[in-house]
Amino acid sequence: MSLLQEERKIILSNEYVDAFDFAEVAEFVKNASKDLFISNHFKTKNKMLVQPRGGFPTYKKQFALYEFFVEANVDVLPLTIDSNTRLNDYATAKKMLRLSEENDVDMLNGYPLVSHGYRTTRKMITHFNKPVSLRHGTPDARLLIETAIASGIFEIEGGPITYLLPYSKNFPLDKAFLYWKYVERVCANYSELNEPINRESFGPLTATLVPPCITIVIQLLEMMLSLEEGVKSFSVSFSQTGSMNQDIVMGAVIKKLAKHYAAEIDCSDAAIHLVYHQWMGAFPMNKDYAEQLINMSTVIASMVGADKIITKTREEASGIPTKEANAKTVANTQYTLRILNGLPNVVDEEEEEILTLEVKAIMEAVFNDSADTLWRKVFNSIKNGIIDVPFSPHIINHNEMITVRDAKKNIRIIKRGSVPIPDRCYEYEKAQCDLAKDTTSIVNDIVHDIGIMQ
Amino acid sequence: MKVITGVVGNDIHVVANRLIDLSLRARGFEVFNLGVNTYLEEFFDAAVETGAEVLLISSLNGEAEGWGREVKALKAKYKTLDDLIMMIGGNLVVGSGNAEDIVPRYKNYGFDLVCHQVDLNTGLDLLEVFIEDKKLQKSNK
Numbered sequence A: 001m002s003l004l005q006e007e008r009k010i011i012l013s014n015e016y017v018d019a020f021d022f023a024e025v026a027e028f029v030k031n032a033s034k035d036l037f038i039s040n041h042f043k044t045k046n047k048m049l050v051q052p053r054g055g056f057p058t059y060k061k062q063f064a065l066y067e068f069f070v071e072a073n074v075d076v077l078p079l080t081i082d083s084n085t086r087l088n089d090y091a092t093a094k095k096m097l098r099l100s101e102e103n104d105v106d107m108l109n110g111y112p113l114v115s116h117g118y119r120t121t122r123k124m125i126t127h128f129n130k131p132v133s134l135r136h137g138t139p140d141a142r143l144l145i146e147t148a149i150a151s152g153i154f155e156i157e158g159g160p161i162t163y164l165l166p167y168s169k170n171f172p173l174d175k176a177f178l179y180w181k182y183v184e185r186v187c188a189n190y191s192e193l194n195e196p197i198n199r200e201s202f203g204p205l206t207a208t209l210v211p212p213c214i215t216i217v218i219q220l221l222e223m224m225l226s227l228e229e230g231v232k233s234f235s236v237s238f239s240q241t242g243s244m245n246q247d248i249v250m251g252a253v254i255k256k257l258a259k260h261y262a263a264e265i266d267c268s269d270a271a272i273h274l275v276y277h278q279w280m281g282a283f284p285m286n287k288d289y290a291e292q293l294i295n296m297s298t299v300i301a302s303m304v305g306a307d308k309i310i311t312k313t314r315e316e317a318s319g320i321p322t323k324e325a326n327a328k329t330v331a332n333t334q335y336t337l338r339i340l341n342g343l344p345n346v347v348d349e350e351e352e353e354i355l356t357l358e359v360k361a362i363m364e365a366v367f368n369d370s371a372d373t374l375w376r377k378v379f380n381s382i383k384n385g386i387i388d389v390p391f392s393p394h395i396i397n398h399n400e401m402i403t404v405r406d407a408k409k410n411i412r413i414i415k416r417g418s419v420p421i422p423d424r425c426y427e428y429e430k431a432q433c434d435l436a437k438d439t440t441s442i443v444n445d446i447v448h449d450i451g452i453m454q
Numbered sequence B: 001m002k003v004i005t006g007v008v009g010n011d012i013h014v015v016a017n018r019l020i021d022l023s024l025r026a027r028g029f030e031v032f033n034l035g036v037n038t039y040l041e042e043f044f045d046a047a048v049e050t051g052a053e054v055l056l057i058s059s060l061n062g063e064a065e066g067w068g069r070e071v072k073a074l075k076a077k078y079k080t081l082d083d084l085i086m087m088i089g090g091n092l093v094v095g096s097g098n099a100e101d102i103v104p105r106y107k108n109y110g111f112d113l114v115c116h117q118v119d120l121n122t123g124l125d126l127l128e129v130f131i132e133d134k135k136l137q138k139s140n141k
Helices: A003-012 A022-031 A038-044 A059-071 A090-103 A118-128 A142-151 A173-191 A212-227 A244-264 A287-304 A323-339 A349-367 A374-383 A423-431 A439-450 B014-026 B040-050 B064-068 B071-076 B099-109 B120-140
Strands: A049-051 A077-080 A132-135 A155-157 A198-200 A233-239 A271-277 A308-310 A402-405 A411-415 B002-007 B030-033 B054-059 B085-090 B113-116
Touching: A003 A142, A003 A173, A022 A142, A038 A049, A038 A198, A038 A271, A049 A323, A059 A077, A059 A118, A059 A323, A118 A142, A132 A142, A142 A155, A142 A173, A173 A212, A173 A374, A212 A233, A212 A244, A212 A349, A212 A374, A233 A244, A244 A271, A244 A287, A244 A349, A271 A287, A287 A308, A287 A323, A349 A374, A349 A423, A402 A439, A411 A423, A439 B014, A439 B120, B002 B014, B002 B040, B014 B030, B014 B054, B014 B120, B040 B054, B040 B071, B054 B064, B054 B120, B064 B085, B064 B099, B085 B120, B099 B113, B113 B120
Parallel strands: A049 A308, A077 A132, A132 A155, A155 A198, A198 A233, A233 A271, A271 A308, B002 B030, B002 B054, B054 B085, B085 B113
Antiparallel strands: A402 A411
16 A cells, blocks of 8 residues: 555544545546536636635535525535534534534534535535535645535645744644645646646645745746645736736736746646635725725636636625625626626736846745755744745744835835845836835835725 | 833734834834733733833734733832833723723833823823932922
8 A cells, every 4th residue: 555545544534424435426526427526627628717715614504505596507516614523623614614504603613524524515516517626724634625526526725834923833844745746746647547636735825925036936936836746736826016017027928937937847737727806905895896896806817817706795894794795796707708898908017027027036045945846945944034924923034025016007016025036127127116215104004005995 | 121022812913013123123122022922920021031121012813801800910029120211002901992091001000101092102201200200309309
């Protein structure tokens, strides 16, 4: 038995798992409907796929949510996992699920997939026969993704960097890399049985003034870590920056460089997709304004040429949205996409060149680390500040980089810290901003820049 | 002057924490930022370890109320913290509340300066005035 299979047996011999049947699950994946695989939809559909967010604790409520989404002509269904399951606290998740079922009050902020188990969940997934995307935020997702794939969920979001640096203060990053290596290998192995399992990275990160070069570098590195384990379908992603031009430039550069770096590791056979997140920062309280913002995000996603868009709702500012509000965004977004035709082709060569140089310089510095494997190089690069994510709460992150918005609302780096931004690019970034200000007014600007959509 | 800062309890509101850090440095303080998700013991331990004169706790998710009640008892266990300037700021209650009720309550918990939903720079101005006054009082003694 391989080491991986031994580890899988240990992970799945968990008191919260009801007798995992490896052979039956493999047989299920092998014969599963092609419609459940988002990788197949990417191949065959020539429209941008629309995917909302959403997860409720009970089977009944999740089922009802999916009915609303299907009614609204959804392309991809979400399954958002509750925070106890994300932190591997299955005991609490189980207890809260029971309370939610008995009292008709939601005691969890998502669907506790491990507590429901794959036999139950699979009934729902196969009933709707739509691709489902797993949304979580789990550093150790080994048990969760085994359960997900066994349920018929063939898209797994996340990654060792993007699910750790925005969410955790002190979960060990090196452990996260190893846990995600397991996830990649399990996804790669199942991909051989039918259509590929799609992996998706979480580009929004902290969604707070993250400069494009940092987002792209992390997307490319998680893509490479995934492809080198044998994953054949991968989505890089990012969220609306606040400047339409910057979004378009980012889209162009990330598409070009994803192909380039996949080829560098002889993985050109893998399909790479681009996912765009509607505005991930603070939303306006005014629900009509929120709808305007959502609509604008959809237009930008089209300009960017995204393969999938992940939607928000008019209730974003006030908490977990109702299924009605959630389905409404899906219908509205599909409408906007249908009537949005004849888009102009916008190219900003100078901005593309600057961004490409920045990304390549940081990637180069990561590869030049003396460690023997890619994940160790990436780990060291985060540890020594070559990769620095603004507003990450994690203790390993340097927090030396400072970013602000320029007059056109582009995110610019005014202090690079230890990130190897080439001098020419650094001068260009700073030249777009008013640097004569003192720190107090810069802090006030940052507060304003974070909340630009409110 | 040395300042310890951080976000108390299971609260991960990192944006305010980073901005407090930046602003304190801009005003010439030496900052020891413990980050988000910090427990009271860690704040006091850090104050002893660094010899800081100011402790600035921030809180946004309403957890401060629970932790505030522990401050006096816990601080009394440390022998060298009697002169530590204690400041707390942010959104100090769950839901809505008014400053007239909240400020005296937190002063009673052992905080010298209480800023409920006060603008960051206004709060730091108050801190600087408080430090000056304290210096004057000392030299007058």
